[in-house]
Amino acid sequence: QKEVEQDPGPLSVPEGAIVSLNCTYSNSAFQYFMWYRQYSRKGPELLMYTYSSGNKEDGRFTAQVDKSSKYISLFIRDSQPSDSATYLCAIRQGGKLIFGQGTELSVKP
Amino acid sequence: DTAVSQTPKYLVTQMGNDKSIKCEQNLGHDTMYWYKQDSKKFLKIMFSYNNKELIINETVPNRFSPKSPDKAHLNLHINSLELGDSAVYFCASSQDFAGELFFGEGSRLTVL
Numbered sequence: 105q106k107e108v109e110q111d112p113g114p115l116s117v118p119e120g121a122i123v124s125l126n127c128t129y130s131n132s133a134f135q136y137f138m139w140y141r142q143y144s145r146k147g148p149e150l151l152m153y154t155y156s157s158g159n160k161e162d163g164r165f166t167a168q169v170d171k172s173s174k175y176i177s178l179f180i181r182d183s184q185p186s187d188s189a190t191y192l193c194a195i196r197q198g199g200k201l202i203f204g205q206g207t208e209l210s211v212k213p
Numbered sequence: 214d215t216a217v218s219q220t221p222k223y224l225v226t227q228m229g230n231d232k233s234i235k236c237e238q239n240l241g242h243d244t245m246y247w248y249k250q251d252s253k254k255f256l257k258i259m260f261s262y263n264n265k266e267l268i269i270n271e272t273v274p275n276r277f278s279p280k281s282p283d284k285a286h287l288n289l290h291i292n293s294l295e296l297g298d299s300a301v302y303f304c305a306s307s308q309d310f311a312g313e314l315f316f317g318e319g320s321r322l323t324v325l
Contacts, residue, residue: 112253147217147303147316148256190254199244199261199310200269206254 107131110193110204119213123180127193127204130174136196137169139178142206143189151191152178183211216240217317219304225323226294233290234320236304244268245287246305246314247279256303262287263310291322299324 110127117123125139135156140148152167154160154176160167166179176193188211193204217238226232238245246269247259261269262281276292287304301319 142254145318147305147318148314149316150313153313192254192256196311199263200246200258200271201314202258203256206256208254 107197107202108193108195108204111207112205114208114210116210116212117183119183119185119211121183121211123178123183123187123209123211125178125180125191125193125207125209127176128174129176129195131197132171132174134195134197137167137176138194138196138201139165139167140192140194140203141189142192148192183209185211185213187211215317217304217306217315219302219317219320221320222318223321223323225325227325228294228296230294231290231292232294232322233288234302234304234322236287236289236317238285238304238306238315240306240308240315242306242312242315243284243309244307244312245281245284246307247287247289248303248305248316250301250303250319252300260287260289268310294322294324296324298322 139151141151142148157171164181168177190206190208192206194201244263246261250256260279265281278290281287304317305314
């Protein structure tokens with residue numbers, strides 16, 4: 105079993121839709137959870153960061169961690185074509201990040 | 214002014230060759246990394262250096278040899294290239310061992 109599992113998609117939605125991206129992880133000891141966004145032919149950039157359980161909101165983006173079910177989510181409200189990218193969840197284990205496979209999102213105008 | 218820069222951006226080479234990728238960061242960070250992203254977008258750590266010292270070495274073939282001449286530079290040399298080495302190699306840096314990672318734009322290696 106991989107340490108972090110993520111559905112690779114692709115996921116296509118119309119502009120304005122609410123998008124839900126999800127990951128599951130295997131080790132209940134993980135505490136630090138991140139979402140990275142990667143545009144085509146670019147490096148990943150940190151989008152959101154949460155520690156332990158709960159929600160964190162930043163504009164149209166909400167990150168949610170459910171430690172009881174080892175599930176992390178990223179919600180995008182009022183999605184825009186500029187949100188089209190690959191979204192990677194990541195978990196910190198010591199000095200390294202363990203990434204999910206990434207979900208490719210396309211928001212159609 | 215690019216924070217983490219890698220060269221070359223694209224590299225096409227034959228099996229068996231040796232090649233290097235260079236990385237420089239101007240953020241003043243102490244920690245640098247090499248990550249490999251395969252064709253399915255799976256991003257996996259290869260190496261990490263903190264203050265020029267190797268601190269993470271994942272199960273990477275010893276054909277891959279990182280070198281950090283100073284805190285701002287981390288290079289990756291690959292010997293005897295194989296088809297399976299084709300991937301995008303990302304350099305990244307962070308303030309310290311636990312800080313946010315800043316990635317370069319990647320070096321796309323194609324082995325024919």
